[in-house]
Amino acid sequence: MASKPEPAxxxxxxxxxxxxxxxxxxxxxxxxxxLAASALAVxxxxxxxxxxxxxxxxxxxxxxxxGKVSEFPEGETRLATFQNPYVMPTDGKTADTACWVRRVxxxxxxxxxxxxxxxxxxxRWFAQSGLFMCPCHGxxxxxxxxxASGPPERGLFEYPYKIENGLVTIQAGELPxxxxxxxxxxxxKPPCAS
Amino acid sequence: xRIMIGKAQLAKIGAWFDHRLQLxxxxxxxxxxxxxxxxxxxxxxxxxxxxxxxxxxxxxxILLALVYVPSGAEAWSSLQALNHDVTxxxxxxxxxxxGSNFMLAIVLIHMVQVFLFGAHKFPRELTWIVGVFxxxxxxxxAFSGQVLRFDQDAYWGxxxxxxxxxxxxxxxxAIVKLMLGGPIIAGATLSRFFALHVFVIPGLLIGFxxxxxxxxxxxxxxxxxxxxxxxxxxxxxKEYQELTKRDGEPxxxxxxxxxxxxxxxxxxxxxxxxxxxxxxxxxxQPDPTIIQTVPKPDYFFLWLYALLSLLxxxxxxxxxxxxxxxxxxxxxxxxxxxxxGEKSWKRRPIAVLTVLLIAITLGTxxxxxxxxxxxxxxxxxxxxxxxxxxIHGSSALERQGALIFQVKQxxxxxxxxxxxxxxxxxxxxVAVRLTQDQLIRQVIQGGGNMPAYGNxxxxxxxxxxxxxxxxxxxxxxxxxxxxxxxxxxxDDKEPGAKP
Numbered sequence: 284m285a286s287k288p289e290p291a292x293x294x295x296x297x298x299x300x301x302x303x304x305x306x307x308x309x310x311x312x313x314x315x316x317x318l319a320a321s322a323l324a325v326x327x328x329x330x331x332x333x334x335x336x337x338x339x340x341x342x343x344x345x346x347x348x349x350g351k352v353s354e355f356p357e358g359e360t361r362l363a364t365f366q367n368p369y370v371m372p373t374d375g376k377t378a379d380t381a382c383w384v385r386r387v388x389x390x391x392x393x394x395x396x397x398x399x400x401x402x403x404x405x406x407r408w409f410a411q412s413g414l415f416m417c418p419c420h421g422x423x424x425x426x427x428x429x430x431a432s433g434p435p436e437r438g439l440f441e442y443p444y445k446i447e448n449g450l451v452t453i454q455a456g457e458l459p460x461x462x463x464x465x466x467x468x469x470x471x472k473p474p475c476a477s
Numbered sequence: 478x479r480i481m482i483g484k485a486q487l488a489k490i491g492a493w494f495d496h497r498l499q500l501x502x503x504x505x506x507x508x509x510x511x512x513x514x515x516x517x518x519x520x521x522x523x524x525x526x527x528x529x530x531x532x533x534x535x536x537x538x539i540l541l542a543l544v545y546v547p548s549g550a551e552a553w554s555s556l557q558a559l560n561h562d563v564t565x566x567x568x569x570x571x572x573x574x575x576g577s578n579f580m581l582a583i584v585l586i587h588m589v590q591v592f593l594f595g596a597h598k599f600p601r602e603l604t605w606i607v608g609v610f611x612x613x614x615x616x617x618x619a620f621s622g623q624v625l626r627f628d629q630d631a632y633w634g635x636x637x638x639x640x641x642x643x644x645x646x647x648x649x650x651a652i653v654k655l656m657l658g659g660p661i662i663a664g665a666t667l668s669r670f671f672a673l674h675v676f677v678i679p680g681l682l683i684g685f686x687x688x689x690x691x692x693x694x695x696x697x698x699x700x701x702x703x704x705x706x707x708x709x710x711x712x713x714x715k716e717y718q719e720l721t722k723r724d725g726e727p728x729x730x731x732x733x734x735x736x737x738x739x740x741x742x743x744x745x746x747x748x749x750x751x752x753x754x755x756x757x758x759x760x761x762q763p764d765p766t767i768i769q770t771v772p773k774p775d776y777f778f779l780w781l782y783a784l785l786s787l788l789x790x791x792x793x794x795x796x797x798x799x800x801x802x803x804x805x806x807x808x809x810x811x812x813x814x815x816x817x818g819e820k821s822w823k824r825r826p827i828a829v830l831t832v833l834l835i836a837i838t839l840g841t842x843x844x845x846x847x848x849x850x851x852x853x854x855x856x857x858x859x860x861x862x863x864x865x866x867x868i869h870g871s872s873a874l875e876r877q878g879a880l881i882f883q884v885k886q887x888x889x890x891x892x893x894x895x896x897x898x899x900x901x902x903x904x905x906x907v908a909v910r911l912t913q914d915q916l917i918r919q920v921i922q923g924g925g926n927m928p929a930y931g932n933x934x935x936x937x938x939x940x941x942x943x944x945x946x947x948x949x950x951x952x953x954x955x956x957x958x959x960x961x962x963x964x965x966x967x968d969d970k971e972p973g974a975k976p
Contacts, residue, residue, distance in 0.1 A: 401785075432923065
């Protein structure tokens with residue numbers, strides 16, 4: 284912000300009138316530029332922060348269908364893909380996202396983010412040993428997503444889901460990171476669910 | 478008609494320009510400023526070399542920008558076009574990639590040399606501080622450049638960056654969105670890293686390089702550190718001026734030829750690496766649905782990758798958030814903490830030990846990261862068969878156990894006959910370390926860093942698996958036995974015990 288102009292001329296009698304007039308105009312000039320800069324700062328900052336503020340306006344999250352319930356055999360864990368609900372024309376393939384869908388039984392599901400809870404590398408499902416394993420630092424998770432071993436501090440991130448018109452639908456739209464809203468979502472489950 | 482331009486005409490043209498620009502006098506003054514004779518050393522060439530590689534990066538960067546498309550949908554294919562379709566595109570990419578490695582390496586060497594020669598001391602504190610910012614910007618260029626090579630490593634590398642940033646208390650999620658330009662890693666992310674890599678950081682770098690050079694000129698190049706010649710704020714500048722007067726020479730040509738030789742050598746070395754090794758990547762397409770990938774950062778960030786695996790989980794977030802602040806503040810405060818005193822590394826043992834300690838630590842982490850002993854070998858269970866000698870002459874039950882050992886992906890973390898993962902201990906001699914009961918307990922309940930397999934193995938499978946594990950001991954070395962169990966099971970009762 285610019286400094287405030289001095290409306291009253293300085294009391295110093297040794298300064299002649301011309302110089303103090305120039306000084307006044309220079310300060311006025313600084314003030315005008317300060318006003319212009321702060322007026323322009325509003326849209327500039329608004330533009331820069333738009334990726335954050337949009338999340339507050341109507342949110343990045345929305346419900347996305349993954350497929351029919353019948354596509355996921357009971358007791359198995361399958362990779363499903365969906366397109367991120369918020370797409371820009373330059374996104375290309377990066378708008379596609381993968382997730383692990385575990386159909387526990389009937390209409391009871393668990394949908395896990397592929398991103399490891401440690402640093403976000405893609406975890407892979409090993410049906411034979413019933414573990415999700417991360418290729419980066421060796422994090423491992425049990426079939427219910429709970430932490431088995433390695434550096435992760437918590438279990439896999441889970442998407443909230445619902446069954447709508449026979450479709451498995453999840454609430455998605457943000458990169459699953461330890462600070463994302465879905466990290467707060469935890470379902471109650473028995474300690475040794477398998 | 479022939480146009481002859483003689484020396485006289487050239488001088489006239491030069492004078493015409495200089496009358497308007499008035500640059501000749503200050504340029505000559507800069508070029509011929511006196512430097513201490515002892516500063517014209519082969520140890521003092523790294524700053525110029527860093528600047529040379531930076532200029533090389535600008536040139537090759539502009540050339541790449543003629544073809545590269547900073548769009549999430551097209552960046553990867555434009556890199557493929559550069560590698561395969563555009564004449565010599567591969568070479569320019571390779572020059573830029575190797576130039577980046579050289580620049581970081583030279584900047585680090587320059588920094589170590591400056592520190593060991595005491596050049597950060599009075600009155601060159603601000604030169605050091607600006608240099609610290611130059612290092613941070615060079616690291617920023619290296620990371621953002623890795624993102625522009627928009628492949629699988631770039632994609633998951635951004636994910637790692639986002640995971641780290643999201644751990645910042647309260648503001649974490651907002652900073653992630655600011656960094657990614659949206660809720661996910663996508664086109665907007667690449668666009669903003671392009672802006673950082675091509676406009677923001679290079680602009681700042683050029684400005685800071687100018688400041689850095691200006692101070693080198695105004696304060697003079699660091700004189701060769703002589704043990705016993707102590708830097709004192711009150712007297713140093715006067716002593717330095719006397720030294721350059723008494724024993725100085727003009728920078729051009731007395732000192733500059735060494736800089737020029739080394740700069741040329743560095744350019745040739747970058748080109749040779751580019752020719753021989755070729756460009757870096759791109760690896761697979763940045764398609765997040767392809768999860769069969771093992772992301773790894775570029776060479777200069779490998780140590781961090783290793784550190785993140787070896788830190789205990791509870792220490793990770795504090796180390797990630799506080800560590801960089803401590804390091805940067807420490808570097809910035811260094812010239813104020815040790816602004817005076819001995820310059821020579823021969824009289825500064827703590828300085829030398831600190832450099833050695835940091836170098837060995839970073840080197841060890843980098844070495845570990847290259848061989849990733851902590852990462853599971855994801856394909857070991859299907860690609861590394863159990864060596865014959867481990868099942869030779871074994872019983873049916875033990876062979877069944879070997880099969881379970883393979884199928885349940887134990888090999889991904891445990892090596893046998895030196896193939897397989899190294900996340901867990903090698904199992905070649907596990908029977909010597911663990912008794913039958915301990916093996917069963919470890920398999921079922923897990924522990925240490927091993928998941929529990931109790932839910933995933935039937936009792937019959939566990940029995941077979943442990944029977945196989947019990948055969949894993951070197952010839953002539955007996956498997957571990959529970960001594961008390963042997964006594965409990967034996968018929969020999971203690972002498973004198975009542976029947």
